[in-house]
Amino acid sequence: MRWGRIGRPVPPVEQPIRPHRTGQRTVGFWLVATIATLGAVAALSAHTLAHHLTTRTDQEITRASAFDSTVAFDKTVAFGGSGEREPLDEHGLVLVLDEQGEVVARYPGSDDLPTFPALTPARLKAYAARSTPSAFGESYRAKVVRTADAGPRHEGGYVVTARSTADDRRAVEHLLEVETAAALPLLATVLIGARRLGRREVWERQDTERRLREFMAAAGHELRNPLTTISGYAELARVGDPAYEPMRREALDRITAEVGRMGTLVDELVLLTRLDFGQPLQLTCVDLAQLCRDAVTAARDCHPDRPVRLLLAPGDHTVTGDPLRLHQLVANLLANARVHTPPGTTTTLGLGTEDGHRVIEVLDDGPGVPDELRARLFDPFVRGEETRAAGSGLGLSIVSAIATAHGGVVTLEPSEPSHRGAWFRVRIPAPS
16 A cells, blocks of 8 residues: 655645734733733732721721710720720720810820811711711721710810721732732743743644645645546547547546546535534434444445455444444545555454444555655545545545544554554544
C-alpha cells in the first residue's frame, strides 16, 4: 500500500495571514473580568466591614445615651462614674447644646478627636426626632436627645452623644489596601495566562485558515479534473461523422462516469461539511454486530477476490448512533483497505468492547502506511502519490468525522514487527 502527499499538481499559493485581534480581545476580556471580580469582592468586603463597624458604633451610642435627662451633666456621670450612664471610650464625645445649638458643655474622651460639626436649631430638632444614631459629617455618628435641663441658665436644650468613626474609616481603607496588594500578583498571573491563551487562539485561527485554504484548493482541483474530462469528451461526442460513432459512445460513457464521480465527490463534501458543523444525527439503537455482518457480506459479494474475515467478541455490541453513518464508517474502512492493498490481501474486521467503548478494528496484511504520512492520514484529499485507485481522498476524513460526531475517535495504530499492514481502531462510547 503506497501512500503519498495530497494529490494536486500545483500547490496553492500561500497568502499572508491577516493579523487578528482575537488574542487582544481575549486578554482584554479576562483582564476586565478579573478586575471587575476583584473590585466587586473588595467593595463587598469593605461594605460588610463598614456596616459591621457602624452597627457596633450605633449600639455603643444607644447604650451610652440611655439615661435620665434630668441627671446632672458632669464628667463623672458622663464617663463611667456612679450615675446611670454607660461609659464611653476615648473615641466618645458628649455635647450639651442649648435651644440655639450653642455648646453649653463638652465632655470629650480624648483631646485628639475631630471637630464636631455645628448644628442649627432646625437640624437639632430633626435629629432629635430620630430614634437611632445618624451620621454627622465624615467623622462622627451621634444621637441627639431633647432635654428639659441644659445646665445653668438654660431651661431646655439637647444632649448629643457621639462617637468618632475616624478609626473605623481607617480600618476600611487598610482593608482595601491589603486587598489591592494581594490582587496585584493575581492580576499579573491572569495577564500572563490570558496572553498565552490569546496567542493560542491566534495560532489556532491561523492554522484553521491555512487548512481551509488547502482544503478549498484541493477541492477545486478534484472538481476541476472531472470537468476537464467532461469538456474534452463532450467536444469529441459532438463529431457528427458516422465513422466516429464507437468513439462517440465511449465519450458519452466517460462523461457519464465522470458526472457520477463528481456527484459522489459533491455528496462527500456536503456530508463532511455537515458533520464538521455538528448537524444532528438520526440517533437510534444500533447493533454493531449485525452492521458489521452486513458490511462484510456486501464486501465479499462485490469483491470475491478480496478475502474479508469477521471477528466478533462475545457480548452486547449495541450503541446509540446513526445507523446509516456508522455503516458508512465501516464500509469506508473496508474500501480503504481494498483499494490500497494488492490483490489477495486479507482484511480483518473485528468488533469488541474495551473500557466502556465499542471498538471496531480493521486490519490488513498489506505493506502498511509510511511514517511520513501518518500525521495527515485523516485530512481531506490525502491520497497515495502512486496509487491508481479511484476516489476522492475523503474516505478516511469522513470516517474520522463520523466517529467524532458519535463522541468517539479513530486512530491508526503503530506498526508492529509481527504485523506490517494498516491497523485502524474506532472507539465509540457504549450506552450507559
